[in-house]
Each structure stands twice: as structure tokens, then as C-alpha cells.
Amino acid sequence: MDRRPYPLVVAAKTVRAYVGLGANVGDTVANLRHAVRALAALPDVSLRGVARLYSTTPVGGVEQADFTNSAVALDVPAGPDPATGSLALLAALKLLEQSIGRVARQRWGPREVDLDLLLFGRHQINVERPDQRWLVVPHPQAHERLFVLAPLSDLAPRLRPPGWHETIETARRRQEAIEGRDAVRVIADHDWPLED
Numbered sequence: 001m002d003r004r005p006y007p008l009v010v011a012a013k014t015v016r017a018y019v020g021l022g023a024n025v026g027d028t029v030a031n032l033r034h035a036v037r038a039l040a041a042l043p044d045v046s047l048r049g050v051a052r053l054y055s056t057t058p059v060g061g062v063e064q065a066d067f068t069n070s071a072v073a074l075d076v077p078a079g080p081d082p083a084t085g086s087l088a089l090l091a092a093l094k095l096l097e098q099s100i101g102r103v104a105r106q107r108w109g110p111r112e113v114d115l116d117l118l119l120f121g122r123h124q125i126n127v128e129r130p131d132q133r134w135l136v137v138p139h140p141q142a143h144e145r146l147f148v149l150a151p152l153s154d155l156a157p158r159l160r161p162p163g164w165h166e167t168i169e170t171a172r173r174r175q176e177a178i179e180g181r182d183a184v185r186v187i188a189d190h191d192w193p194l195e196d
Helices: 028-040 082-100 146-155 168-179
Strands: 014-023 046-050 053-056 067-077 114-120 125-128 134-137 184-188
Touching: 014 028, 014 082, 014 146, 028 046, 028 067, 028 082, 053 146, 067 082, 067 146, 082 114, 082 125, 082 134, 114 134, 114 146, 146 168, 146 184
Parallel strands: none
Antiparallel strands: 014 067, 014 114, 046 067, 053 067, 053 184, 125 134
């Protein structure tokens, strides 16, 4: 017979996820601020860190304005398995993008806000999404994208993502040597205004 006065409560398992934030249309800082607040307000999600704000040169060959980028560390529900948990988080990210006003345009084109799932714990994920596209985590080109590496190195410089042969900080330094220091420029420190 259980003599404890309260029933045993088992906490839901969480995983540390990293989400990249970017915008180059409209008030980019306000859009990213709104995104951070919305991510922190998701059910069962805890905000664990926010990277500095960076101005970054666009990639992909589409002529457009520079991006404002950052990243956040979140503790999120792990789900019954990594594929299900990561797809649930991705669905939430896509809904937040729409709520902030993202308009569908050409691939790698301008965006009001872009929320990318960069890492989901220590898991390598390759799963079909409901829209018949694929979710691959970590993204196959993340280790070559300075707009991803700079904010991530603020949050977890010594982390070696699954499948990588180097830490995030080492990858950032390597890519910065290739692209040049001006490819990413800090525009606000860690205490960039998250409140209106």
C-alpha cells in the first residue's frame, strides 16, 4: 500500500533544442523579438538562452537585403521518439512563422521571419514531414553556414553536433576564415531588447 500523501508525478522528458532565427523584411529586430517571446511561451518549453543579434550576408544567390540572425536554446518535450518530438517542434515553428506574418516567396528569398530547427538533443534525424519534404537535423549544410554557426557558438561553443567532426566554435572559426569577418557582424549583445 502506498502511504505517500501525494501521487507520484513523473516529469515529461525534455531535450535541448536549438532554433535559428532570421529575418530581412520589415522590422527585423521586432520580428525576432516577437519570435523569441512566442517560443518561450510554447507549452512545456523553457527558454535556456538567446544568442546575440547578427547582421549576415544572404546565401543562395537571391539578391536581397542582409539578414538579422540569432538563435535560441530551448528545453522542449522529447516526444515518444526523436522523429515525433522534432516534427512536433517543427510544426510549432511553422505556425509561429505564419503568426508573425511570414509570406511564402521563392526559396532562399526574403523573409519576415525564419525559424529553423538546428539541433534536437544528440539526435540525427531524417524523417518525412507531412508536406512530403524532409526534416534533416542537423541540417546537412549547417556546418558551412556562418549565419547559423555564429549565433550557435554564442550558446554552445564546445558542443559537437551529432555527425560533425568539430565543435560549433571550431566550425565557426573555419567558416569565418573562408567568408571573412564581415560576413557576420554583431549588431546587439546578449542583452538585446526582448521587450517592447
